[in-house]
Amino acid sequence: MSNLNGHADLHLHTNRSDGHYSPKELIDLVRSHSLRAVALVDHDDISGVQEAIDYASQFGIEVISGVELSVNYLHYDLHILAYCFDHQNLQLVDHLKMIRVERLKRARKIVEKLNKMGIPISFDSVMRKAGAGSVGRPHIASVLLDEGHVYSFQDAFNRFLGDGKPANIDKYRLDIQTTIGIVRTAGGICSIAHPGLQLGQEDLLFLIKAGVQGIEVIHPAHGEEQVRSYRQLAQTYGLVETGGSDFHGGKKGDEVLGKYFIPYPAVERLKESARLLGYSQNV
Numbered sequence: 001m002s003n004l005n006g007h008a009d010l011h012l013h014t015n016r017s018d019g020h021y022s023p024k025e026l027i028d029l030v031r032s033h034s035l036r037a038v039a040l041v042d043h044d045d046i047s048g049v050q051e052a053i054d055y056a057s058q059f060g061i062e063v064i065s066g067v068e069l070s071v072n073y074l075h076y077d078l079h080i081l082a083y084c085f086d087h088q089n090l091q092l093v094d095h096l097k098m099i100r101v102e103r104l105k106r107a108r109k110i111v112e113k114l115n116k117m118g119i120p121i122s123f124d125s126v127m128r129k130a131g132a133g134s135v136g137r138p139h140i141a142s143v144l145l146d147e148g149h150v151y152s153f154q155d156a157f158n159r160f161l162g163d164g165k166p167a168n169i170d171k172y173r174l175d176i177q178t179t180i181g182i183v184r185t186a187g188g189i190c191s192i193a194h195p196g197l198q199l200g201q202e203d204l205l206f207l208i209k210a211g212v213q214g215i216e217v218i219h220p221a222h223g224e225e226q227v228r229s230y231r232q233l234a235q236t237y238g239l240v241e242t243g244g245s246d247f248h249g250g251k252k253g254d255e256v257l258g259k260y261f262i263p264y265p266a267v268e269r270l271k272e273s274a275r276l277l278g279y280s281q282n283v
Contacts, residue, residue: 011244017042020250033258039066084274085188102172218243
């Protein structure tokens, strides 16, 4: 453990959702930054958690079980980070299987809309791009870029795939209370993801009353004033502070890894909150 720096990044994505690297490749990258603890939070997918735990253990790196869940809030897509849950809990596993099926349906409908607009990409190409991962709009954007239908990855969202754009289909999402209930049943903790991207003070207070137990304080999108504000909110309401780089790699960039992190004592507080619910993977 002497080569590890006491930092933790609890917001990492792999190719099991919209990240570029496999769980093992990501752990190898993490090693180069000497992080003590990490969490893979792939979108609605936990298939890489055990692989990461097993591989990282030989290097003394702690992997916290994690996932980034989409919930319905005021008719838009809100992201909730879940941590320290039993990743073999049947209710959670079944819920994510259902989400995976809905993701497949959505991706197929988006491709059909694009085809009707005269853009001849195939669903098979999208699925090859997704590989073992949970298919989503980023995979469709990558195919559009690869086949020359857009100028850039972001151009795909700006013209076709973003919310309100002509090829988009709304994502299937549960409400916040149901989502928190599923995570708690698995012994986990829910934290508000990157609040600085879309949430105001009233939204945050609503989510705290709904039962979230943490807030992502450190994120590349948060300025110093926002960090102070979210840290004060956490202290006022007894929330666990989480944070990380929101690392994806590839077209979404490698440069944030190792620059956004939380101190390891924050991880210990996160695990202690899970212990109070009667489960932690680390005890």
